[in-house]
Amino acid sequence: MSESETHSLDLVQRLLVSFLVGGVIGMVDCVLGIYVVTTARQQLPPDSVIGLWVMTGVVGLAGAAVVLLLNRRKPYHPLVLIGLLPMAVAGYLLFS
Numbered sequence: 047m048s049e050s051e052t053h054s055l056d057l058v059q060r061l062l063v064s065f066l067v068g069g070v071i072g073m074v075d076c077v078l079g080i081y082v083v084t085t086a087r088q089q090l091p092p093d094s095v096i097g098l099w100v101m102t103g104v105v106g107l108a109g110a111a112v113v114l115l116l117n118r119r120k121p122y123h124p125l126v127l128i129g130l131l132p133m134a135v136a137g138y139l140l141f142s
Contacts, residue, residue: 060116060117060118061117063116064113064116064117067109067112067113067116068109068110068112068113071105071106071108071109071112072106072109072132074105074109075102075105075106075109075129075132076132078098078101078102078105078132079099079102079132079133079135079136080136081098082095082098082099082102082136082140083136083139083140086098087140095140099133099136099137099140100133102132102133102136103129103130103132103133105129106129106130106131106132106133107126107129107130108129109129110125110126110127110128110129111126111129114126
């Protein structure tokens with residue numbers, strides 16, 4: 047196998063794994079945010095709702111950091127803030 051084929055295969059593997067990891071963790075993060083806004087607000091005490099809301103941000107940041115690490119970037123890259131989008135949307139809907 048040539049050098050360019052090896053590099054191309056490595057790129058495809060990293061993109062595929064980062065897409066799968068980002069999709070799974072992003073889905074968990076979005077579902078947690080939807081749960082906080084819809085069901086948890088009526089069934090749980092306010093401190094538990096805020097705790098789940100914070101966990102939405104933690105899971106999102108962790109997922110974004112893992113995707114960045116898979117793509118050989120630093121985990122404190124500014125793109126890690128994309129992981130806070132579900133928390134921001136849930137916070138807007140929760141506190142407005």
